[in-house]
Amino acid sequence: MADATPRRQSGFSSLARIAGLGLAMMLAACSTVIPRGAPPPPIAHPAPKPVNPNALPEDVARHRIALLVPLSGPNAAVGQSIADAAAMALADTGGKALRITNYDTAQGAEPAARKALADGNKVFLGPLLSEDVHAVANQAAVAGVPVIAFSNDAEAAGDDVWLLGFSPAQSIDRIVRFARSKGLTRFAALIPPGVYGRNASNTLIRTAEAAGGSVVAMQSYQRSPSSLAAAIQTISKEKFDAVLIADSGRIAIASAPLIRKSAGSAVRILGTELWNTEPSLNNSPAMAGAWFASVDDTLFKQFVTRYRARYGRTPYRLASLGYDAVLLTVRIAKDWKVGDRFPVDALADDGGFAGVDGAFRFAKGHIAERALAVHQLGPGGGTVVSPAPSGF
Numbered sequence: 001m002a003d004a005t006p007r008r009q010s011g012f013s014s015l016a017r018i019a020g021l022g023l024a025m026m027l028a029a030c031s032t033v034i035p036r037g038a039p040p041p042p043i044a045h046p047a048p049k050p051v052n053p054n055a056l057p058e059d060v061a062r063h064r065i066a067l068l069v070p071l072s073g074p075n076a077a078v079g080q081s082i083a084d085a086a087a088m089a090l091a092d093t094g095g096k097a098l099r100i101t102n103y104d105t106a107q108g109a110e111p112a113a114r115k116a117l118a119d120g121n122k123v124f125l126g127p128l129l130s131e132d133v134h135a136v137a138n139q140a141a142v143a144g145v146p147v148i149a150f151s152n153d154a155e156a157a158g159d160d161v162w163l164l165g166f167s168p169a170q171s172i173d174r175i176v177r178f179a180r181s182k183g184l185t186r187f188a189a190l191i192p193p194g195v196y197g198r199n200a201s202n203t204l205i206r207t208a209e210a211a212g213g214s215v216v217a218m219q220s221y222q223r224s225p226s227s228l229a230a231a232i233q234t235i236s237k238e239k240f241d242a243v244l245i246a247d248s249g250r251i252a253i254a255s256a257p258l259i260r261k262s263a264g265s266a267v268r269i270l271g272t273e274l275w276n277t278e279p280s281l282n283n284s285p286a287m288a289g290a291w292f293a294s295v296d297d298t299l300f301k302q303f304v305t306r307y308r309a310r311y312g313r314t315p316y317r318l319a320s321l322g323y324d325a326v327l328l329t330v331r332i333a334k335d336w337k338v339g340d341r342f343p344v345d346a347l348a349d350d351g352g353f354a355g356v357d358g359a360f361r362f363a364k365g366h367i368a369e370r371a372l373a374v375h376q377l378g379p380g381g382g383t384v385v386s387p388a389p390s391g392f
Helices: 012-029 076-093 109-118 130-142 168-181 195-210 225-235 249-263 273-277 279-283 298-311 319-333 344-348
Strands: 063-069 098-104 123-125 147-149 161-163 186-191 214-220 242-245 268-271 291-294 353-355 358-361 373-376 383-386
Touching: 063 076, 063 109, 063 319, 076 098, 076 298, 076 319, 098 109, 098 319, 109 130, 123 319, 130 147, 130 161, 147 319, 168 195, 168 242, 168 268, 168 273, 168 291, 168 373, 186 195, 186 225, 186 249, 195 214, 214 225, 225 249, 242 249, 249 268, 249 273, 249 279, 273 291, 298 319, 319 344, 319 353
Parallel strands: 063 098, 063 123, 123 147, 147 161, 186 214, 186 242, 242 268, 268 291
Antiparallel strands: 291 373, 353 358, 373 383
């Protein structure tokens, strides 16, 4: 058992004498005489600095990066998947020069952006939704902070806003040119309402004409069975070789049997990058042989395996955007001095960048130009009928 009685130290008496001498000298140097028996004057201490429990700790060795995604509300699962992928990319690359902080845009994109700027972040990765990109763009621009957003809305791009999302225009351009190379010349289309539908119709007309084909029928619809059936009946009054369904896989599965019945089984059904999020399309007999253009999934499948091992669940397809955004930032950060503005000129590298979704670049503007593959649906699983280029 340890002895609780303090032991005398050999140097104690010497230290006491030195301390006493020092105290005497200090008192002798004082100009104020303290009367015998009077209490000593209070010792002035500097006031403690206020502590903000919500503030980030000081970090002068790393770049602060804000990840703006929905972490609550209806899109929380998608946002969390993107955030997990971003953290995974940082760990995979050993990106010690970056510090990533998540901000929930579901509680308001503008407040999230203000908080991110107040915390000293120099780059925004995200937001995901188009309206959120517009909401944060002005605040970020005033602060000189670039935005690398996950939206696919071309109208959201701007001077300091770069879009990493999958562009429907590029997907439609790729699939129409591929179909034209296979001898298909007459195109029809089912177009949903909204911005996506308007962009899809404009791209289809422009690309078909540029490739030597023509659009012979195009019909918009509301997302109801009766409206969809009426639209298919309308376009089936014309003869066409291929029909573009510029909508989700759910709409495609509902449309395909009606198209086969009205326009004939030989008509080729075409789709956009939206189909790449729905592997169940291969299970629909009416969708067999359909083509759509999207990124190659080879690397993404490897990413899914590693994500499951790390987090115990399957990532959403858009999670790859979070992973690739961090890869992009890590690469540029090699030549980025802490405290300086993010070197946005590096984003316009003609050689492009590589990621889970293959090669991409911003050379033609602030919208990611991607190398796309053409996929064919089938009961045994999708196949690639035209590989994506390995670079630019």
